[in-house]
Amino acid sequence: MQQPPSRAPFRYRKLGYVALNVSDVARSTRFYTEIVGLDLSEATPGGPAYLRCGGDHHNIVLYPAAGPGLKRVGFELESAADMEGARRLLAGLGIPVEDVPAAERAQLRQGDGIRFVEPNSGLTFEFYTRVMQMALPYRRQVAQILRLGHVVLAIKPYDETIGFLTGQLGFAMSDFVEGAFAFMRAFPNPFHHSLAVGRSPDENRLHHVNFMVSDIDDIGCAVNRLNKNEVPIVFGPGRHMPSGSIFLYFLDPDGMTVEYSFGMEEFPEEGAREPRMLEPRPEALDTWGSVPKPAFAKVGPIERPGKAGA
DSSP, X not given: XXXXXXXXXXXXXXEEEEEEEXXXXXXXXXXXXXXIOOEEEEEOXXXXXXXXXXXXXXXXXXXXXXXXXXXXXXXXXXXXXHHHHHHHHHHXXXXXXXXXXXXXXXXHTBOSEEEEEOXXXXXXXXXXXXXXXXXXXXXXXXXXXXEEEEEEEEESSHHHHHHHHHHTSOOEEEEEETTTEEEEEOTTOOBXXXXXXXXXXXXXXXXXXXXXXXXXXXXXXXXXXXXXXXXXXXXXXXXOTTTOOEEEEEEOTTSOEEEEEEOOXXXXXXXXXXXXXXXXXXXXXXXXXXXXXXXXXXXXXXXXXXXXXX
8 A cells, every 4th residue: 555656657637527426417417506605617408417527518517317426537648649649558558548539539538538438447547638618607505615625435355445546547646545536636626535435335426526615604504404404414624634634524305425624634746655554443533532424425327338438
């Protein structure tokens, strides 16, 4: 777990977007705009719906499906050269790669993009280089969301997945609980984790999606807003030991877990501290002592298409 980043032949800019399967696109769109506080950029009848919490055209994409789940995760790379480096790496590993079709790139308002299936988790990853920047600023009407923060997975083949992400895809370990949980940054992005993986005893699934807010008041106001709208709060408020962030977890209409967090450790590109091995006890998850409810991080199976991007 203590190894440095693999120095993959490409560089990440950031976690760009998370694509979710939802049972009712209109209902979920209302939730993510009116309760979570995203702006609706675009929607097609019946879906997908494109929502944002910043200047990018989208940070969340909602797809119609028979049931909820995690469809794919999109990471923006720094340049076209980085995209070619990713193509070469994946080809050398023998992993099938598909170009995102031109028609879908047009819908996503994105530039060059590729998709592939991570061989252990079954999760479809998308790498892309550009996304349309919106003319009007993100409004921040419900919460002062700064950015899409991270996505966390619960994975049964835990060790194999961590090995591939850090050994091949260039994710850098920030902290870990040995054999149980790993917090990784999309190197050289500075934030403590853009992607994290926990060990699952059963299926591969979404653990939660995070939005970083600008003020601790956003956490307190959210508690009241969620309670008034009868949205289940399943963990917190509390403070995480690994990233130092104050957090609040709640459920979307399909039961998938969403997090607000305030504050996060940032790492320099060079000379970063070594990842810490954390004690496997509840206080590592919340130094304030709250306990997650049974529905926390239980819904959201990973879609495994017949081929990437299908």
